[in-house]
Amino acid sequence: MQHKDDLIRQAFDAEHFRRNGHELIDLLANFLHSATSGELPHALPWQEPQDQYRYWEEGLEKGGDTTPQALFAEVLESSIRIHHPRYMGHQVSPSAPLAALAGLADGFLNNGMGVYEMGAAGTAIERVVVKAVAKKMGFGQEADGVMTSGGSLANLTALLAARSARSPSPAWQEGQKERLAVLVSEEAHYCVDRAVRIMGWGEGGIIKVPADETYRMRTELLPEYLERARRDGRHVIAVVGSACTTSTGSFDRLDVIADFCRGHGLWFHVDGAHGGALAFSPPHRHLLAGIERADSVVMDFHKMLLTPVVATALIFRDGSQAFRTFSQRAQYLWNQESDEEWFNLAKRTFECTKLMMGLKAYTLLRIYGPELWEQYLGRVMEHGRRFAALVRETEGFELAAEPQCNIVCFRYKADGMPEEAANVLNGAIRRAIVEEGRFYIVKTDLRGRVFLRVTLSNPFTAPGDMQALLARIQDIRKTL
Ligand SMILES: Cc1ncc(COP(=O)(O)O)c(C=O)c1O
Missing domain, CATH: 3.90.1150.170 (Aspartate Aminotransferase, domain 1)
Structure with a gap:
């Protein structure tokens, strides 16, 4: 930007936007080609954190002597290339270009999503996506849920619902009275441990069941661990199954956990952040056998379904459970605390303002199909x-x-x-x-x-x- 006067007009100039947008898409399309074809020599242009920081700090100090295209090119230059065939690291899938465009539309529209008026299309789209996933999981019509910013937040939200459904006293209203606990594989993602501690159950609230030599939960130990927890004065409310574990990609025996939970009146939650996506792959669906009996399931779109970070579905087999989690009055948003309005999303998520989270997945589903x-x-x-x-x-x-x-x-x-x-x-x-x-x-x-x-x-x-x-x-x- 050359002239400092009237910056507001410049920042919102439709023709500037058009030109910058075309240049950015050209830049990204060229990058996509050279990344996916492996022409780019590096999957990760490594720099020490301190050098990286100094580089960007100096860029800001130099001021406005750059163009948007040059700036975006610099960002590409210094960022890890998820689209590179030799990127084989953490569980993030390359974003399908069309889903990235949906992300751009989302960013531009800037709908807040907390209440229906602040994201009419986005709210309905989110529900359509959630329902589509629920169907693939094998749930019935009454299943429902929300989308959240990532699997970690979704797992916490699911466990809050489990507490609301299974805790002897209403912790949400009266504070935590009992010493609650969940049973989970020792190989589960650390966010489950973190969720338990956030809820104030402490270290003893997460009971880790050993895994076998393939890193799956030793489900035959569940009765013993439940019994031991009870003897220790812990009130176990749920079992969390991993589908799959983060470190080794191992799938817990969900059908066995489902039987156990049914037999003992426990909430059954499945952390399917990574592998839950296999509900969309008939040849691999068997890895999720039993997921249809879960009370709640978490699945990330950004890990195995080609959407940009972050987009996670949290689904309840009985959709009404989702409303129990955050029963709260926010006068400026809605009048009735108790109404189960699916279209006011903030009633069911921790987040108030959030992305139009379903749009990226919906775009892929609508244009390419499952x-x-x-x-x-x-x-x-x-x-x-x-x-x-x-x-x-x-x-x-x-x-x-x-x-x-x-x-x-x-x-x-x-x-x-x-x-x-x-x-x-x-x-x-x-x-x-x-x-x-x-x-x-x-x-x-x-x-x-x-x-x-x-x-x-x-x-x-x-x-x-x-x-x-x-x-x-x-x-x-x-x-x-
Ligand atoms: C099994 C599992 N659960 C939860 C998470 C956390 O998900 P997110 O990174 O979307 O918060 C991960 C991430 O690696 C995971 O592998």
Whole structure:
């Protein structure tokens, strides 16, 4: 911007917007091409955090000597490339370009969404999306829910509903009286632990059931753990099943947990932030057997369904349960605390103002149909199988467990190498890979052993990329 006078007019000038928008889309389209084709050498242009900070701070200090296009190009230059076939790190899928455009429309419209008037289309779209997911999960017409900013918040919201439904006294109105607890796999995502502590149940409120050698909850231990919790004076209200776990992508036996919950009057919650998406993939639906009997389910769109972060569905088998969580009077928003108005979303979420969260998923569903997700899920699930086969075939490598989805944990460990040395080596390998930036992978600690970890969520990752990763690791470990 050259002239400092009348900046408001400039900032809202429709022709500036048109020109900047066209330039931005050109920039992103070129980036998309070079990222997905692997022309870009780096999946991660690594810089130390302090250098990164100084760079952007200096940019601001220099002032307005740049153009929007140059600024956006700088951002691309310094950001991790989720669309790159050698991005194999955390569980974020590359955003489908059309879903990203929906995000742009959302940002521009800036509808607040808390009450119906502040997001009429967005509110209805969100419900259509939630209902579509509910149907795929195997729920009936009475299922309903909301969308939230991420799986962590959705899991907390689900557990608040569980407390409201199963706690002997009304904690929302009177404060927490009983010593409540949930049973959960030791491999569950840390946000479940955090949710329990936020609710004030303390460390003893989260009872971790051991996992087996494939990192699935040992469901045969549930009766013993429930009994022990009761003896310790804990009132267990729910069991949380993971579909799947974060570290190893392992699916708990949801059907067994459903039986257990029914037998003991417990709330059954499924954290399907990652793997819940497989409800859209008929060949893999069996991994979720029993999910249709859950009281509540969480599923992220941004992990396995190609939408930009963040968009999460929280679904209740009995939709009316959602209204019990936050019963509260906000005079300026609505008059009746008790009315179950599906169209005033803030009645059921922690958030007041939020994104038009369903729009990105709805756009993909409406334009491509669920077949896009089905094809994508088929592709990335096959990636997991193929990468595991390569690990098995390549000397010096081993799997942590047979992968159940597109998350694979593996490590380099030569014959006879002591565990401690293998831990140090794999930690150093991961650090070298990140700093080099040609691949992006992460690591995890499994029962004291360090494993490298990939989430193969890029449909353009080819077997050659997987082989190249293992070859690069071989080269790196020789230098360490
Ligand atoms: C199983 C599971 N639950 C919850 C979460 C948290 O979801 P979000 O990052 O959307 O808050 C994750 C994220 O990795 C996860 O893997």
